[in-house]
Amino acid sequence: MLIRDAVAGDWPRIWPFWHRIVAAGETYTWDPDTPQETARALWTGPAKRVYVAEDPAGAVVGSAYLTPNYGGPAADIANAGFMVDPDRGGHGIGRALAEHVLAEAATHGYRAMVFNAVVETNPAVALWTSLGFTILGTVPHAFAHPRHGRVGLHIMYKALD
Template identity: 50%
Template sequence: MELRTATAEDWPRIWPFFASIVQARETYAYPLDLTSDQARELWLQPPPDHAVVAVEDGAVLGSAKMGPNRPGPGSHIGTASFMVDPERSGRGVGRALATYMIDWHRRNGFHGIQFNAVVETNTAAVHLWQDLGFKIIGTVPEAFDHREHGLVGLHVMYLPLT
C-alpha cells in the first residue's frame, strides 16, 4: 500500500465510497444531499490543509484530510478526517492513514490533534484513536442522528504532540 498526496484526478475514485459513507449516516455529519463537487471542495482543500490517499494496485483504498482545526490563534492544533472504502476495511488502511496523519502534524509543528466529532458508536474508530494515544476529553450527548441507533453522542478526542 502506498500513501501519497491526493489529487483532483483521485476524486472520481474517492467519491463513490465518500458518498456511500455519508449516506450510511453512521460516522459523518455531512449533508445527505452533498454533491460530488461540494464534497471535493470540502475534502481536497488547499494548504495549509493536506489530503492523502492510500493506493494499492491502482485502487484508492481510503483517504484522509488534515490541517489546522481552527484558523488564527487556534491553528497550532490540528485535526483530520478519514474515510476507508467499506469494501477495503480490515486491511490496516485506517491505521496507516492515521499514522501518516500524526507524523504529518508533528513534521508541520502542530502542538496537538483534536477530533471534534467522533461518533461514540463508531467503536472501531474510537478504539483506533485510543490505541494511538488519543483521549476522550468530552462527549456531546445526542449530537449525532445515527441511522440505526438514533441520537448518540459525539466524542471530542485529543492527542498532545509535545
Template identity: 50%
Template sequence: MLIRDAEDRDWPLIYPFFAQIVAEGRTYAYPDGLTLEQARGWWMETPPGRTVVAVDGPHILGSAKMGPNRPGRGSHVATASFMVNPEHRRHGIGRALGLHVIDSCRSAGYRAIQFNAVVETNTTAVTLWHSLGFRTIGTVPAAFDHPDHGHVGLHVMWLDLSDSSD
C-alpha cells in the same frame, strides 16, 4: 500500500466511497445527496490543509484530510478526518492513515491533534484512536442523529504532539 498526497484526478475515485459512507449516516454529519462537485469541497483540502490517499496500484483504499483545527491563535492544533473504502476495511488502512497523519502533523509543527466529532457508536474508530494515543476529553450528548441508535454523543478526542520538555 502507499500513502501520498491526493491529486485532482483522485477525487472521482474517492467520491464513490465518500458518498456511500455519508449515505450510510453512521459516521459523518455531512449533508446527504452531495454531487461529485458539491462534495469535493467537503473533502479535498486546500493549503494549509492537505488530503492524502492510501493506494495500491490504481486502487484508492482510503483517504484522510488534515489541517489546522481553528485559524489564527488556534492554528497550532490540527484536526483530521478519515474514510476507508468499505471494500477494503479491516486491512489496517485506517491505522496506516492515522499513523501517517500523526507523523505529518508532528513534522508540520502542530502541538496536538483534536478530533471534534467522533460518533460514540463508531467503536472501530474510537478503539483505533485510543490505541494510537488519543484521549476522549469530552462527549457532546445527543449531538449526532444515528440511523440505528437515534441521538448519540460525539466524542472530542485529543492527542498531544508537543515535546514534553517545552
C-alpha cells in the same frame, strides 16, 4: 500499500467511497445527500493537505486530510478526517493512514490534534484511543444515527509533542 499526497485526478477515485460512507449517515456529520462538488470542497478545500492510500494494484482504497482546527494563535492544533473504502476495511488501511497523518501533522509543526465530532458508535473510536487519543468530552444525543437513534459525539485529543 502506498500513502501519498493526493492529486486533483484522485477525487473521482475518492468520491465513490466518500459518497457511500456519508450517505450511510453513521460516521460523519455531513448531510447524507451532499452533492459531489460540495463533497469535493469539504474534503479537498484549500487549507487541507489530502492523502490517499493505494493498494499494490494502484486502486485508491482510503483517503485522509490534515488541516488546522483553529486559526490565529491556535493554528498549530490540527484536525483530520479519514475514510477507508468500506469494501477494504479491516486490513489496517485506517491505522496506516492515521499513523501517516499524525507523522505529517508533527512534521508540519502541529502541536496536537483534535477531532470535534466523533460519533460514539463509530468503530474508529477504538483506533483513535489505541493511538493515544483521549475523549475530552461527549456532546450527548447530538447525532441522529440511522440504526442506534440519538448518540453522542466525542471530542477527542492527542498531543503531538
